[in-house]
């Protein structure tokens with residue numbers, strides 16, 4: 001269980017998180033939706049301690065990440081995997097080395113086992129056999145999928161996905177949704193997914209939370225969210241221009 | 249006017265102190281991570297190749313020509329009081345004590361220190377450093393420790409090379425071109441250059457290796473703001489490291505000799 005309690009975060013004068021509270025249940029997929037530039041990526045980085053809140057706590061299995069030193073953070077991050085919005089692949093390494101990185105660092109696998117696992121993970125994201133391509137030579141969608149393969153390489157307990165399907169064609173997007181869903185189920189992972197894609201959030205989310213003006217304004221099961229009367233959430237889901245969300 | 253100037257000066261001093269403090273913090277953190285296993289020797293070897301092996305060419309070139317031009321200059325001066333035979337030993341002393349370590353460090357700063365800042369800076373702005381954190385691999389340990397250790401090991405070795413080719417260059421110009429007696433040229437080097445001179449020069453080189461790698465990594469690691477930020481970090485790394493090397497050279501010399 002991950003609990004975010006009273007999180008505040010500002011960059012200069014800009015308040016991005018404003019007394020935010022959210023509970024993320026274990027062994028489920030929680031989807032976070034919200035406006036572009038609304039602070040979703042910032043929120044995700046708080047969960048893994050890349051950004052420290054100005055105030056508030058981030059409890060992961062009861063331990064407060066916001067109060068940890070470098071060494072403690074380093075240890076607790078072994079539980080985590082993360083896909084960055086821009087993939088953040090190591091551009092000095094090829095694709096195979098990127099996916100193998102967490103395996104080499106933190107597993108006791110032999111070289112052969114690592115090679116096999118890397119091949120499996122890449123095949124799962126539809127990129128079988130691209131191990132030796134340099135990561136700087138990939139297309140945007142390919143980078144994202146390699147990042148995804150790297151994030152789940154070790155099958156960590158908790159995986160954070162920052163827009164896993166953005167920039168993919170509809171067929172590939174659906175395949176990635178399935179992959180996240182299956183991996184989550186088969187290995188009983190806790191997944192946090194940021195997504196703009198209304199269709200996929202109902203497919204993969206066990207719970208959905210909406211971030212708006214620095215707060216979680218509503219969280220619930222897909223059925224609850226579909227039946228919501230909250231005008232902001234309704235406008236967001238229908239993608240209408242009319243409503244409380246100001247365009248500029 | 250005066251107040252504005254004072255204020256600017258004050259701010260500059262504060263900023264410098266703050267930077268120095270942060271670099272010290274990074275150094276302490278690097279030491280702490282360096283002693284904590286696992287040790288990644290292959291990363292150190294890779295950096296030793298980059299910092300050391302690939303710098304040999306520029307260091308040889310710099311060392312040789314410095315030895316040669318010094319010989320040329322000294323010869324004309326020393327001839328006035330018939331001390332030509334001391335040219336070789338003077339060049340050798342200058343090379344081992346000062347020019348070998350300082351010039352090779354400045355060349356390596358320009359070559360490798362700048363590259364460290366650029367590489368780490370790019371990794372910072374493309375979130376690759378965050379990715380390392382996320383994969384429970386501390387980037388200070390993974391990126392900075394190998395670069396610093398490799399530089400501390402390789403700078404003295406490069407300095408030995410620079411010292412050697414400097415004297416060879418001096419011998420070539422002094423003996424072959426200017427006609428100094430080969431026997432006295434060598435005899436005076438043997439008599440006047442003691443092991444301590446070479447050894448102290450190597451200690452300096454190790455310190456300079458620490459300085460250039462630490463500052464290169466610090467500037468890269470703390471890069472902000474895209475491609476422009478990477479460019480700025482690289483320039484600042486070279487300027488700050490070069491100045492720090494020259495200033496600390498004075499104090500090391502004052503302590504040693």
Ligand SMILES: Nc1ncnc2c1ncn2[C@@H]1O[C@H](COP(=O)(O)OP(=O)(O)OP(=O)(O)O)[C@@H](O)[C@H]1O
Nearest residue numbers: 011014016034035036037038039040041042043085
């Ligand atoms: N390191 C930072 N320094 C300063 N401001 C930042 C930083 N990171 C994010 N911000 C600001 O915080 C706000 C939220 O950014 P964030 O990346 O979380 O948005 P997002 O919800 O992920 O948007 P998108 O859906 O477009 O990815 C933005 O206005 C951004 O400019």
Ligand SMILES: [Mg+2]
Nearest residue numbers: 040041085162
């Ligand atoms: Mg984002």
